[in-house]
Amino acid sequence: MTTTSRKFQSLAHWGAFTAHVEDGRLVSVSPFAGDAQPNDLIDAWPEMVYAENRIRRPSIRRGWLETVGRGLPHPGFGRGDDTFVEVSWDEALGHVQRELERVRSQYGNPSIFGGSYGWSSAGRLHHARTLVHRFLATIGGCTGQVTNYSYGAAMRLLPHVLGDMAAVAGPVTDWPAILENCERFVAFGGIAGKNWKIHSGGGGLHPYGGWMDKAAQSGVSFVNISPLKTDTANVIEAEWIPIRPGTDMALILATAWLVHAHGKTDMDFVNRYCVGFDRFLAYLQGAEDGIVKDPAWASAITGLSVEAITGFAESLFDRRVLLTAAWSLQRAENGEQPYWGLVALAAMLGQIGLPGGGVAFGYGSMNGMGAPLYDLPISGMSVPKVPGELKIPVARIADLLLRPGEPCEFDGKSFPYPDTRLVYWAGGNPFHHHQDLFRLREAFQRPDTIVVHEPWWTATARHADIVLPATTPLERNDIGGSSRDPYLFAMQKAIEPVGEARGDFEIFSALADRMGVGAAFHENRSEEEWLRVIYGRFASKMAERGFNPPDFDAFWEAGHVRIPDPEGGFNLYEPFREDPVAHPLATPSGKVEIYSETVAGFGYSECPGLPVWREPTEWLGSELAERYPLHMISNQPEDKLHGQMDASAPSRRNKVRDRTGLVMNPADAAARGLADGDVVRVFNDRGLCLAGLRISELIMPGVVCLPTGATFNPISDGAGGLIENHGNPNALTKDIGTSRLGQGPSAQTCLVEVARHEQEAVPITVLAQPPIEAAA
Ligand SMILES: Nc1nc2c(c(=O)[nH]1)N[C@H]1C(S)=C(S)[C@@H](COP(=O)(O)OP(=O)(O)OC[C@H]3O[C@@H](n4cnc5c(=O)[nH]c(N)nc54)[C@H](O)[C@@H]3O)O[C@H]1N2
Ligand SMILES: Nc1nc2c(c(=O)[nH]1)N[C@H]1C(S)=C(S)[C@@H](COP(=O)(O)OP(=O)(O)OC[C@H]3O[C@@H](n4cnc5c(=O)[nH]c(N)nc54)[C@H](O)[C@@H]3O)O[C@H]1N2
Numbered sequence: 001m002t003t004t005s006r007k008f009q010s011l012a013h014w015g016a017f018t019a020h021v022e023d024g025r026l027v028s029v030s031p032f033a034g035d036a037q038p039n040d041l042i043d044a045w046p047e048m049v050y051a052e053n054r055i056r057r058p059s060i061r062r063g064w065l066e067t068v069g070r071g072l073p074h075p076g077f078g079r080g081d082d083t084f085v086e087v088s089w090d091e092a093l094g095h096v097q098r099e100l101e102r103v104r105s106q107y108g109n110p111s112i113f114g115g116s117y118g119w120s121s122a123g124r125l126h127h128a129r130t131l132v133h134r135f136l137a138t139i140g141g142c143t144g145q146v147t148n149y150s151y152g153a154a155m156r157l158l159p160h161v162l163g164d165m166a167a168v169a170g171p172v173t174d175w176p177a178i179l180e181n182c183e184r185f186v187a188f189g190g191i192a193g194k195n196w197k198i199h200s201g202g203g204g205l206h207p208y209g210g211w212m213d214k215a216a217q218s219g220v221s222f223v224n225i226s227p228l229k230t231d232t233a234n235v236i237e238a239e240w241i242p243i244r245p246g247t248d249m250a251l252i253l254a255t256a257w258l259v260h261a262h263g264k265t266d267m268d269f270v271n272r273y274c275v276g277f278d279r280f281l282a283y284l285q286g287a288e289d290g291i292v293k294d295p296a297w298a299s300a301i302t303g304l305s306v307e308a309i310t311g312f313a314e315s316l317f318d319r320r321v322l323l324t325a326a327w328s329l330q331r332a333e334n335g336e337q338p339y340w341g342l343v344a345l346a347a348m349l350g351q352i353g354l355p356g357g358g359v360a361f362g363y364g365s366m367n368g369m370g371a372p373l374y375d376l377p378i379s380g381m382s383v384p385k386v387p388g389e390l391k392i393p394v395a396r397i398a399d400l401l402l403r404p405g406e407p408c409e410f411d412g413k414s415f416p417y418p419d420t421r422l423v424y425w426a427g428g429n430p431f432h433h434h435q436d437l438f439r440l441r442e443a444f445q446r447p448d449t450i451v452v453h454e455p456w457w458t459a460t461a462r463h464a465d466i467v468l469p470a471t472t473p474l475e476r477n478d479i480g481g482s483s484r485d486p487y488l489f490a491m492q493k494a495i496e497p498v499g500e501a502r503g504d505f506e507i508f509s510a511l512a513d514r515m516g517v518g519a520a521f522h523e524n525r526s527e528e529e530w531l532r533v534i535y536g537r538f539a540s541k542m543a544e545r546g547f548n549p550p551d552f553d554a555f556w557e558a559g560h561v562r563i564p565d566p567e568g569g570f571n572l573y574e575p576f577r578e579d580p581v582a583h584p585l586a587t588p589s590g591k592v593e594i595y596s597e598t599v600a601g602f603g604y605s606e607c608p609g610l611p612v613w614r615e616p617t618e619w620l621g622s623e624l625a626e627r628y629p630l631h632m633i634s635n636q637p638e639d640k641l642h643g644q645m646d647a648s649a650p651s652r653r654n655k656v657r658d659r660t661g662l663v664m665n666p667a668d669a670a671a672r673g674l675a676d677g678d679v680v681r682v683f684n685d686r687g688l689c690l691a692g693l694r695i696s697e698l699i700m701p702g703v704v705c706l707p708t709g710a711t712f713n714p715i716s717d718g719a720g721g722l723i724e725n726h727g728n729p730n731a732l733t734k735d736i737g738t739s740r741l742g743q744g745p746s747a748q749t750c751l752v753e754v755a756r757h758e759q760e761a762v763p764i765t766v767l768a769q770p771p772i773e774a775a776a
């Protein structure tokens with residue numbers, strides 16, 4: 001017997017690769033040859049594609065079929081508990097169409113929630129979230145979502161302070177400029193290499209190791225201010241300042257106080273380029289609240305010694321300094337504050353706009369942050385604007401479902417939450433991304449109908465009513481790439497769809513045709529025609545820049561095209577620094593707003609007109625710490641992208657007793673009589689989850705770290721309630737906005753206690769099929 005072997009180019013958010021197919025079956029992958037440091041996550045593909053938890057046929061929840069599906073009212077329970085019934089595509093699409101039409105005519109389009117937040121897959125045409133939005137716009141719109149889980153609070157704060165959000169979303173001052181000019185690189189939350197495995201849209205390069213090697217030789221001194229020592233690469237030999245989570249702002253304020261007390265404030269800079277320094281100084285000196293924000297004050301809050309605080313501040317004097325923070329710092333209650341505080345401190349040090357100095361965020365938050373900007377011009381289908389469409393802040397999803405009619409305050413505005421009847425989700429996993437998942441589970445009982453497209457039986461699919469099986473990128477043709485990478489990739493269909501899966505483009509095209517809006521959705525173009533259009537737009541934008549890519553067929557055959565390297569040496573806000581009159585910031589004053597009249601005018605006590613310390617509701621200094629004495633941070637997982645790939649080897653290998661590893665300092669483990677490898681109960685008033693214990697000196701005492709990504713696996717607690725079985729931190733996190741200004745997620749604000757799980761652990765069940773009945 002002969003086997004046929006073929007190779008296909010493809011791409012994921014975690015890297016480019018070649019898919020090896022034998023007799024129509026994906027057998028292995030190999031990394032893209034141009035990637036000097038590819039990562040192990042691509043190895044998950046063969047297992048993922050054929051995983052036991054693939055959704056094989058359209059499936060409908062039994063309880064829904066018997067109620068809403070027959071025109072009866074939704075009883076308000078059943079999601080996450082019922083069995084599913086497999087149906088034909090025609091029957092499933094018929095139900096979706098009827099429900100969309102019913103909700104639209106009975107309640108209006110705002111009762112359809114189509115925010116559908118999530119990372120989807122890397123390809124631009126089949127980007128599921130874009131397609132949901134485009135489809136719903138063609139039928140009159142929906143309630144949507146704005147901002148993101150990544151840096152949502154900063155997205156709303158920074159435009160008030162710096163006029164735009166470049167400091168968090170990029171382009172940021174780049175590594176060539178830093179390595180040549182910076183002397184002290186301050187990294188709150190570190191510069192974590194694990195996060196550079198991932199690139200939204202996918203890339204051909206993983207240059208983290210290269211930049212860190214150069215950094216090690218550059219003479220820049222690095223400081224990692226974080227509860228985790230592992231947040232910086234060993235080669236850069238960063239000084240480690242372990243700080244209590246959520247207290248960074250106190251260190252920033254005391255540092256600012258010391259800068260001024262030592263006569264190190266650059267008064268020329270604050271006078272010429274900023275507004276409101278006088279008010280900030282008054283706050284530092286306690287003019288109104290009587291509290292001087294000095295090192296002794298900050299020591300009591302941060303857990304750092306006065307000497308450590310003073311030494312840190314002095315290390316910033318008379319040097320080129322870049323102040324940075326990971327995005328994680330603003331995913332916490334009052335998460336706006338440390339960002340605003342770092343801007344104020346950088347201004348006092350006179351560093352903003354100087355080569356390799358100033359302030360910028362996220363250097364360790366995503367592949368390519370700080371790499372010279374390629375600005376690869378790639379975009380998929382557009383989303384038509386629907387006039388008057390309401391968009392809620394992304395992380396208020398459970399409030400939306402639980403509190404119809406109640407007001408949501410957001411960045412100076414207020415609106416009532418609409419009455420949601422139908423939820424449409426494709427390309428995201430709220431049972432991964434949202435906080436307080438037992439609360440979300442309650443919220444998910446509310447709507448009449450929940451439609452989900454997914455390749456896998458995620459917890460969100462398991463809590464839906466109509467579940468449509470989506471293909472993975474390997475089962476369709478696409479194009480991918482991202483702005484911080486030089487490559488545009490062909491994503492070639494390598495295998496036939498698994499089971500009856502269909503691409504989201506195909507699913508929405510069919511629905512749009514049924515609903516009479518086909519032409520508006522697909523414009524009568526096929527997948528291949530769309531890929532040619534998308535490539536054509538890329539090619540003409542590149543031609544304007546003087547680079548002529550090959551024609552589509554040559555590109556497709558080659559599998560990729562590389563665009564020219566940009567010149568490095570970019571410095572954020574350099575033109576403003578050179579001439580603040582000719583190049584003002586887009587703030588009301590045209591200057592850096594250390595004090596913002598606009599923000600002050602919103603009247604938010606938790607986020608007043610200037611950067612301040614506000615005690616979060618949960619931190620190691622709060623009363624609650626007597627009952628829950630450990631601060632739990634939940635960072636991004638090194639072994640997967642969010643909840644994706646949980647059912648494959650990279651994720652499985654890293655688990656402890658089949659659960660996420662909870663990292664704990666030896667002193668905390670000893671105090672609780674815990675041993676490495678124990679199954680432990682992690683709990684607070686919101687919930688309880690089981691995890692596997694991993695003891696390490698590399699985390700500070702008093703803090704535990706439970707990375708995200710384990711598929712939410714609720715099981716009975718034996719007393720009528722539920723616990724989470726798999727180590728999903730969002731069973732415990734708090735579902736509250738960062739402030740009324742940003743309304744970002746506050747995942748990092750979370751106290752817990754940990755104890756050994758004495759009972760026999762129940763096996764994990766969510767990486768297989770849910771209970772499915774064959775159709776009658
Ligand atoms: N506790 C805590 N929680 C957090 C965070 C944290 O730091 N701590 N971080 C937050 C952040 S920054 C983020 S960005 C979010 C991420 O949250 P999400 O983006 O929601 O997480 P993903 O698991 O990437 O979800 C994407 C889903 O799309 C599906 N998918 C992939 N390709 C396709 C496709 O072609 N079609 C369809 N229909 N579906 C597809 C995947 O299977 C997956 O289930 O999590 C947030 N949650
Ligand atoms: N491998 C992998 N990489 C990813 C992702 C993934 O899922 N997997 N997700 C991607 C996405 S969507 C995003 S938004 C980015 C997120 O990028 P980040 O937000 O930068 O990533 P995190 O890992 O959540 O946080 C970085 C570190 O911040 C520290 N930290 C947490 N709380 C505090 C605090 O209060 N103070 C201080 N000083 N430090 C604190 C933690 O030790 C943590 O390791 O990562 C991206 N990269």
Ligand SMILES: [Mo]
Binds near residue numbers: 149150151
């Ligand atoms: Mo994110």
